[in-house]
Amino acid sequence: MRILLLTSLTMIAFASNSILNRVALLHGDIDAVAFGVVRLCAGAAILAVLVLLRDRKLVLGGPGRGVGVTSLIVYIFGFSMAYDSLDAGLGALILFGLVQITMFAGALITGERPSTRRWLGAGVAFGGLFWLLWPGHAAAPSLWHASLMAIAGVAWGVYSLNGRGTSDALGATAANFVISAAIALFGAGLLAGLHDGIQIASATVFGLSMAVLAGAVTSGLGYSLWYTVLPHLKGSTAAVTQLTVPVIAIVGGGILLSETVTLRLIVAALLVLGGVFLAVTSRR
Template structure:
């Protein structure tokens, strides 16, 4: 029962990232880029604090660090920029689908030979995303913002693939967040100096609070909690558990943000999550 509760809490935390980001941006309480910077800083402080609490030193070097930091930056800022327009549930579905497709592609490039069932699942999930994003229908989202979330999904997929080789998931994530936060602050400061915004958004305390909550709690503590329960979960169980994240995000988006749940979105959700379920339950 404890494992079920902790896993459920982790999935809620992951889905909450979409809600917090969308809530902060929907009414212009914070700029998308600033949200990403604050989220990285809060996550870095939380994860580094957890490493220090364990009496360990933070190692900023190591194999794959450049890829890890770069892919994390792509995910964080693609995610924030996409939620300037996308609904929380729709964004979570695109993100989750692209993460799984990216990891499937990474497995192929790594020499794995997936079974027919896994191929069928990947094709079904990808087809569901294409059908949802295809322009010309009433529910079609902004292709620019959907593209940003697609890029974010690829970034998170690459981050996950890189992290699979790590023997210290918490320490690796803490180092990645610290370096990514430093890079983000430097880049944001340079952008403000080179091209100052003539119409800046008035940042509210609420917007900053949502970014801190997303970085420190639903990202930092959420990832730490996920790493603590992963050893007790089978690989397929962990993958299937993550199928609940877009569903939670859609339900919360409808309740909190009054987002529409269209028939097309519902069918696309069944196709994408059904395809992923088919793929991750493959025996091979």
């Protein structure tokens, strides 16, 4: 029961990232890039504290660090900028679908030979996304913002593949966040000196608090909680539990942000999540 509760809290935290990002940008309380910078810094702070309390040191180097930092930065800012337009649930579904497709492609590249069941599941999931994003229908999202979220999904998939071999996932994530936050702060300062495109100072208290909450709680503490429960879950169980994240985001966006949940979105979600379920579970 304890593991079930902690797993449920983790999935709610992951889905909340979409809701917090969208609500912060919805009325211009903070711009997308500033949200990403603050989220990274808040996440870096809480993760560094957790690792220092555990180990009394934080190791910033290590194998795969360059790939981890680069993919994390691309994910954070692609995610934030996509929510200038996308609804929370729609964004979460695109992100989740591309993460799973990227990890499937990564398995192929590394020499795995997926079963027919996995091929079928990946095809159904990809088809659901393709149909949802096909331009021309009334509910079609902004192609630019959908593309940004797709890039974020690919980046998070690469981040996940890069970190699969690490023996200390929490320590590696903390190091990636700390380095990424330093780079983001430097970049924000550089761009602010050139023009007024990044306006952290003009953000409202509400916008800043949403970014801090997304970084420190739903990202930093969320990842820490996930790495706590992950050893207690089977691989397929861990994958299937993540199917709830887009569903929670869709429901949360509908309730908290009054986002329209269309029949097309529901059908697409069933196709994407059903395809992933088929791909990550065995016939038994």
